[in-house]
Amino acid sequence: MAEEPIPTTQAIALVSAPAPYVLAIDIGSGSTRGCLYDAYARPIKKHLVKAEHAFIEAADGTAEVDADQIVSEVGEVIDGALKGIDPGLVKAVVMDTFASSLVCVDADGDALTACITYADSRSSEHLAKLRSQLDEDEVHQRTGTRLHTSYHPPRLLWLQDEFPELFAKTAKFLSLGEYVYAKLAGIEGAATSTMAWAGILNRHTCELDEELLAAVGVDRSRFAPVVDPSEPITDVSPEALRRWPALEGAAWFPAVPDGYASNIGVGASTPSVAAMSAATSGAIRVIVDGTPDVLPTGLWAYRVSKTQSIVGGALNDVGRVTLWLQSTLAPLTYEQIDEVFRAAPAEGTPLVLPFLTGERATGWAGDARAVLTGVSSASGPRELWRGAVEGIAISYARVFEQLLEVAPGIRSVIASGGVTSAYPGFMHPVAQALGFPVEVVQVKRVTMRGAAALALSVLQAEHPLATIPQTSLAEPDAGQRDYYDDLRRRFESVYDGVIAK
Known part of the structure; x- marks a missing residue:
């Protein structure tokens, strides 16, 4: 008997969509989306929900978003995406977010700040201070990132100097995805890639870079444990299961940065295929085994797992x-x-x-x-x-x-x-x-599809994903x-x- 052809990425009706299903959530700069995907990483019709938001920006370099608003949005899109879905069909929850982000959280788990986004430049003076104190080339080779206001080190110095009381009250420094998961499902854990995109992960050890943390005066205990993509979390709060019985038994994958999900979403998940994005901003990225021994000066390298890194430039x-x-x-x-x-x-x-x-x-x-x-x-x-x-x-x-x-x-x-x-x-x-x-190629909601594909690659490693039609070739x-x-x-x-x- 001839094998059935692998389908394309076109959306499919629920009645025709093979399980297992994955609930994917995408938190972007302008909206939060949630959608169910089938076993081929195809979006399921009538199970896509969207909520819009906007960054709060100011002339002093402020670029932030209300973290609790995002929590509420994610809850609402999960409500809508799971409507009519029976328990046991959804095997995973996975999320991608813009990177990098920072929320200061108190001992009760409540946000002390808005979510500081990648575009916030209020730490520019502290960036200059760090650059005068550290060998940036050495930092770049250890962490895969330059010293920049988009990353945590100058932000942490800025918070410590400008808001000492708030800094002292901060029990944990979380990414936006971590905060959302903690609030909605009681989950603790930061994806390897999230910590890498924050500019504080040693790309050679896959652990937080102690030398860099010491330079900014923050102890490793104030960050969540690092969780690999192959290690989803199943221990979630009873409140989450009461609200979403369809997620009973589902594995929750810690939120990953949108750049990583985007590569997977277009099929660029091996060292032989590079993904080029062309939106408001742009990038070229390739996923490689391990991490480069020596990183070219113009590129970044983010660890995405214990076995792989994503290398590129934006x-x-x-x-x-x-x-x-x-x-x-x-x-x-x-x-x-x-x-x-x-x-x-x-x-x-x-x-x-x-x-x-x-x-x-x-x-x-x-x-x-x-x-x-x-x-x-x-x-x-x-x-x-x-x-x-x-x-x-x-x-x-x-x-x-x-x-x-x-x-x-x-x-x-x-x-x-x-x-x-x-x-x-x-x-x-x-x-x-x-x-x-x-x-x-034209793939709708490429980052959210990539997040779903990432979860499916762990749930059913041998199952094929939907093929992506080529639109044109230059x-x-x-x-x-x-x-x-x-x-x-x-x-x-x-x-x-x-x-x-």
């Missing part, structure tokens, strides 16, 4: 650049923009360094700002769009070049995200800059190589003269 501004162009300098129709992206390169195109909100990989110039040069009287909206996409493409190429040092066996690059949906031709210049084919043209090599040289020259001072 761009602050991808979709943000397109939104800015469309609303300010160069409004064009989507059809016109697509024509620009698919066109052959032209001499005289303005050179753009696309750092509207600073640079992350590879130079980590957080205070960098965009540069636009080579503009002439012949430069119109089309030329500005072309220069911008070429600048983004070169930024991706700089990350990819270092990524190949870590994972020389990369055979495929899979791109996804809102920008690839809005601008189908966007990846053509990117493929030229990389000198590497880029497959574009291939490099050898005839454009000289142009992009020259563009890279010009980009680096301007970068060295303006940014890397």
Whole structure:
């Protein structure tokens, strides 16, 4: 008898969805979502629930969200996603969240602060202090992260100096996912990847970095135990089971960062496949065995388990650049923009360094700002769009070049995200800059699907997951190589003269 074909990722009705089911929850920057997935990691129709929220932002660098609001939202989306589901069918609960986040919690488990998000920069002065005290290269090699306001070390110093009473009352420093799980299900435990994304995990030992904690004056006991993805938690509070009898016997997987879930969601879970995201921000990431002995200076490496790491680099501004162009300098129709992206390169195109909100990989110039040069009287909206996409493409190429040092066996690059949906031709210049084919896929709610797939890989390791249809393939043209090599040289020259001072 012929084997049944593996289905695609298209949503399926409950009546046709094979068990076991996984409840996946995604806490993003603008919303909380929950959805049931079947044994193939396909979303189940009419079991998707969404609640919106927004960061609270201020001119002093504040970027936070009400942690208890998120707890309430998650409870509500679980209520909706489980409606009509009988006990015993849902075998796992899994969550992904934006990374990294910090909530100060008192001895009773209540939040003393809002959730401080990755975008909060109020600890910038304490970042400078840390950089003067520590060898950043050594920290980078131990933890896989640079010293940055996105990570815990400068935040902990800032809290200690600016809010000493609050700091003293803090019994635990939790991520947002940990806090939600503790409140809703009485669960304690932080995923390996969550602690890595916080910038405090030693990537070689998979334990918190004692040297870094000592530098910021925080004892390891004030953090939750580190839990590997293969070790889900089944001991949950009676209150959780009374509220959600459908979750009786389910394994709860500690929350993981959205970047990790995104890789798994597009099928980039081996060292031969890199995932490229193109949304408001962007990244290229690859999951590798172990961790690199020596990490290139422009990349980060987050341990995701005792056996694997995710290595890559991020761009602050991808979709943000397109939104800015469309609303300010160069409004064009989507059809016109697509024509620009698919066109052959032209001499005289303005050179753009696309750092509207600073640079992350590879130079980590957080205070960098965009540069636009080579503009002439012949430069119109089309030329500005072309220069911008070429600048983004070169930024991706700089990350990819270092990524190949870590994972020389990369055979495929899979791109996804809102920008690839809005601008189908966007990846053509990117493929030229990389000198590497880029497959574009469209997967709805990719991070939440990735979280579900992560849980299923533990529950039923041998069961296949739904296949992801390729939408398009952007291939490099050898005839454009000289142009992009020259563009890279010009980009680096301007970068060295303006940014890397």
